[in-house]
Structures are given as structure tokens and as C-alpha cells.
Amino acid sequence: MYLSKLEVSHFRNYKKEKLSLCDNINIFIGDNAQGKTNILESIYILALTKSHRLGFENNIIQNGFSCCKIKGLLRNQEELKELEIQVAEDKKSVFINQKEIKKIASYISNMNVIMFCPTDLDIIKGSPQIRRNLLNIQISQLYPLYVNYLNEYNKILKNRNEYLKQMNLNGFTDMRYLDIINEKLVDRGTKIYLMRKKYLDFINAKIGIIYENIMNIKNLNIIYENSLDLENYQEDEIKKRFYQKLKSNIKREISQGMTLYGPHRDDFSFYIDHENMKYFASQGQQRIAIISFKLAEVEIFTQEKGSSPILLLDDIFSELDIKKRNKLINYIPNSIQTIITTTDLKNIQKKIVNTAKIFLVEQGKIKEKVK
Ligand SMILES: Nc1ncnc2c1ncn2[C@@H]1O[C@H](COP(=O)(O)OP(=O)(O)OP(=O)(O)O)[C@@H](O)[C@H]1O
Ligand SMILES: [Mg+2]
CATH class of the missing domain: 1.20.1050.90 (RecF/RecN/SMC, N-terminal domain)
Structure with missing residues (x-):
């Protein structure tokens, strides 16, 4: 399955951002504390309704606001689904194709992330x-x-x-x-x-x-x-x-x-x-x-x-030597949508960078890098 579009509003340090992702490798590059992990987190929450950062759930709404929204367009085989989660201070609601889903169990099997x-x-x-x-x-x-x-x-x-x-x-x-x-x-x-x-x-x-x-x-x-x-x-x-x-x-x-x-x-x-x-x-x-x-x-x-899940790799390359990095990235099947964050493109093999879609992340703003 592939997440082709992602939209976040008032999520962590993002006011409102809209992205189109590619089906293969997507790389988010930026300095520390710019919002790279936040993007992966938003995708994780869209899939699972919970953050991977255990105990930090309460901070997902942008400071100064009372609710946030994450929306995505998911393609699985020929089927398109619009998934959406809205989080307010004391309430979480999920939607598929604009219809509210009351049972979380039947929501979270739709979009699979690892x-x-x-x-x-x-x-x-x-x-x-x-x-x-x-x-x-x-x-x-x-x-x-x-x-x-x-x-x-x-x-x-x-x-x-x-x-x-x-x-x-x-x-x-x-x-x-x-x-x-x-x-x-x-x-x-x-x-x-x-x-x-x-x-x-x-x-x-x-x-x-x-x-x-x-x-x-x-x-x-x-x-x-x-x-x-x-x-x-x-x-x-x-x-x-x-x-x-x-x-x-x-x-x-x-x-x-x-x-x-x-x-x-x-x-x-x-x-x-x-x-x-x-x-x-x-x-x-x-x-x-x-x-x-x-x-x-x-x-x-x-x-x-x-169908393949979506692979989210946050800062995977720190502390791995270059040989292991290369072996690892070549191990990821081409057919799977992968979203990677890094502070430096040098960490990633050139041939991968050349085929990937690259996003520059700076202070809660995302720009697609034009090649
Ligand atoms: N609720 C919130 N409202 C506004 N900003 C927030 C909120 N929660 C987190 N942030 C900001 O988001 C930024 C951190 O973003 P993130 O963790 O995505 O960084 P990163 O780019 O992954 O950095 P690193 O390379 O250090 O891992 C911090 O500047 C933090 O202050
Ligand atoms: Mg990070």
C-alpha cells in the first residue's frame, strides 16, 4: 500500500502542510529540531491512532491550538481511501472517506506501517x-x-x-x-x-x-x-x-x-x-x-x-558504518514505500538519492527539492 498524499494541520511544529509522496523512497532532510520525526509521527498516528513516542502523546497538538488534524490518501491495489484523524484535547475521532469510524479496531488494520x-x-x-x-x-x-x-x-x-x-x-x-x-x-x-x-x-x-x-x-x-x-x-x-x-x-x-x-x-x-x-x-x-x-x-x-506495509525509518543511519548502511538500504524491497529522515544526504548512497523524492524540512515548513 502507498500513502500518496499527506496533510497535517496544527500538528506539532506544523501549521498546515500538504505533501505528495512517491511510491518508492522518500527522504526528509533537515537539521535537528526542524520537524523530520514529526512527519513520520504524523503518518504513524494516521495509521495507528497513537504516537510511537510513548508518553509524549499530549503534545501532538501545535502549541496554542486546541485540535489537530492528519489526513492521508491511501492507495491499496486499485482502491483509494481517504483516512483522517482529528485529535482534540479530550477526544480522538477517525474517518474513512469522511465517514466516522467508531471502532478503533476496524480502523487500524487499514493502513499498515512499520x-x-x-x-x-x-x-x-x-x-x-x-x-x-x-x-x-x-x-x-x-x-x-x-x-x-x-x-x-x-x-x-x-x-x-x-x-x-x-x-x-x-x-x-x-x-x-x-x-x-x-x-x-x-x-x-x-x-x-x-x-x-x-x-x-x-x-x-x-x-x-x-x-x-x-x-x-x-x-x-x-x-x-x-x-x-x-x-x-x-x-x-x-x-x-x-x-x-x-x-x-x-x-x-x-x-x-x-x-x-x-x-x-x-x-x-x-x-x-x-x-x-x-x-x-x-x-x-x-x-x-x-x-x-x-x-x-x-x-x-x-x-x-x-500488500506491502509502509516503512518509516527515522534516522536509521546514525551509528552504522557505511558498509552496513549500504547493505541495509539495498535490502529494502523496491516495491515498498519507504520514508526516511536524515540530517545529511551524505549518509545515503548516491544511487538511492538519485531515484528518491527529496523533501527539505525547515522550521515546520516542507519544500520539495527540485532535481
Ligand atoms: N506541540 C508542539 N507545538 C509546537 N512545536 C512543537 C510541538 N511539539 C514539538 N514541537 C517542536 O518540533 C520540533 C522537533 O521536531 P522533530 O522531533 O521532528 O525534529 P527532527 O527534525 O526530527 O530533529 P532531530 O534531527 O533532532 O531528530 C522541536 O523544535 C519542537 O519544539
Ligand atoms: Mg528526529
Whole structure:
């Protein structure tokens, strides 16, 4: 799929800007703090209704204004769709072809984006929450049903935790109610486990080859760390084990007042052979492992959705040596729309620059560079 037009109003440091993007490589070049990342962020929000900059959501509206708007024209095969998001201080609304869509789950599977940004190093180094978040965002884009399972699971989980706390404080011993909650938690939780497992299996089928091609190092793979052994079990068997796990640990859960097992505790790690990259890999190796993860995602999206996602690469070249940069950029398929930011065109191979559409970004204004 291709985003052919983008329009932002009162978004961060942009007052009103309108752009036409090309189907291949688009490069946004500018000094620091001019608005390059903001443009990628606006595309990300248009697709996912949320910012990739966790915790900075509240600042997306231009200072001094009360609402912002992002609009885009998306082409997927022969179909054209106009997507729009309006964000006011306390309200977010999304539209497809000017018709308001009430269910976010059915909006976010329309435009698929995969983004790499400098803080993504945290995917290896940071807390499990960051990795779970990444899985949730990506799988939600692929399968709208996942969003429903996840929302339901989170509600049940909250409810269960409250009940466990009550059991601890008030000494309830009525297990029947807990059993009912357990059954629901196990059902939705197992669905989530299976979808995450399938997704990470997909990644594993591709990531090693991509990493080896760029780095010349073999055997990168992802290990899914969960509270159950999912390796060889079918849905019913996983449910049974999950349920059993909850049953046999109920005393611990009551005394801690929280649910200790389930997909809300999931994690995954990057390994090369038997070594966790978190502890031994260099910054550059980690960066390329994460980029390989994202490029594997591109392949999965293309395969599962029948059309390629849009790739957003924020400042991808800092800290990579020139050989890796060139290998990496040549690895990106031609057929995929890619939007890159950089402070210096020297970072990008000449032959790529020559074919790309180039935008100059200066203080919240964008000019197309005439060749
Ligand atoms: N809500 C807002 N209203 C007005 N300006 C904002 C708002 N939020 C951010 N900005 C401005 O946007 C600019 C940052 O833009 P952005 O992060 O896109 O920079 P960049 O070009 O990617 O820079 P770098 O190369 O350093 O990454 C800053 O000058 C910041 O003050
Ligand atoms: Mg930036």
C-alpha cells in the first residue's frame, strides 16, 4: 500500500502542510529540531491512532491550538481511501472517506506501517512492557480480532486482580466466582498466546537470514518467553495447562493480590546461538538485529495482507558504518514505500538519492527539492 498524499494541520511544529509522496523512497532532510520525526509521527498516528513516542502523546497538538488534524490518501491495489484523524484535547475521532469510524479496531488494520526509530534500541535493552507493546501494535494491525481479545483480556485481568486483592484483604474463600473469571482469562489469554506464538514463528523464519545478509553473523533468533510451554501443544492443551497453572498458584496470587501468569507477563529476547544479545552485542549489532526484526515484519505483512506495509525509518543511519548502511538500504524491497529522515544526504548512497523524492524540512515548513 502507498500513502500518496499527506496533510497535517496544527500538528506539532506544523501549521498546515500538504505533501505528495512517491511510491518508492522518500527522504526528509533537515537539521535537528526542524520537524523530520514529526512527519513520520504524523503518518504513524494516521495509521495507528497513537504516537510511537510513548508518553509524549499530549503534545501532538501545535502549541496554542486546541485540535489537530492528519489526513492521508491511501492507495491499496486499485482502491483509494481517504483516512483522517482529528485529535482534540479530550477526544480522538477517525474517518474513512469522511465517514466516522467508531471502532478503533476496524480502523487500524487499514493502513499498515512499520517504523524504526532511534529509541527502538530499547526493544532489546528495555523493559518487557516495550516488547509486549510492539507485539500488540504489530499483531493488531494484522488481525483486528487480536485487538478484541486483548481488550477483553485486559478487562478480565483487572477484574481478577481486584478480586484477588479482596480475597487477600477480606479473607473470601468463595472460589466459584474466581473459577468463572479463570475460565474467561484462560480462554482469551490462550488466543493471545497462540497469535503471538504464530507471529514470532513467522519472524523466526525470516530474521536470521536478513541479519546474516547484513552482518554476516548466523543464527539470530527470537525466543518467546512465556509462563507456559507453548512449543508442542494445541489450543485445548494450552488452556488446560494455563488453568492448572492458575489453580496451583492461587495461594501466591491471593497473597500478592495479582495475577502472576498469563500473556500480560510475556516477553521475548534476541539470541545469537545461545547468547542473549542484551548482554553481549554491540550497539550496532543490536540496532541491526532490530532493523532485521522490522524487515521480517515487512515480509510477514506483505504475505499475510497481500500488500506491502509502509516503512518509516527515522534516522536509521546514525551509528552504522557505511558498509552496513549500504547493505541495509539495498535490502529494502523496491516495491515498498519507504520514508526516511536524515540530517545529511551524505549518509545515503548516491544511487538511492538519485531515484528518491527529496523533501527539505525547515522550521515546520516542507519544500520539495527540485532535481
Ligand atoms: N506541540 C508542539 N507545538 C509546537 N512545536 C512543537 C510541538 N511539539 C514539538 N514541537 C517542536 O518540533 C520540533 C522537533 O521536531 P522533530 O522531533 O521532528 O525534529 P527532527 O527534525 O526530527 O530533529 P532531530 O534531527 O533532532 O531528530 C522541536 O523544535 C519542537 O519544539
Ligand atoms: Mg528526529
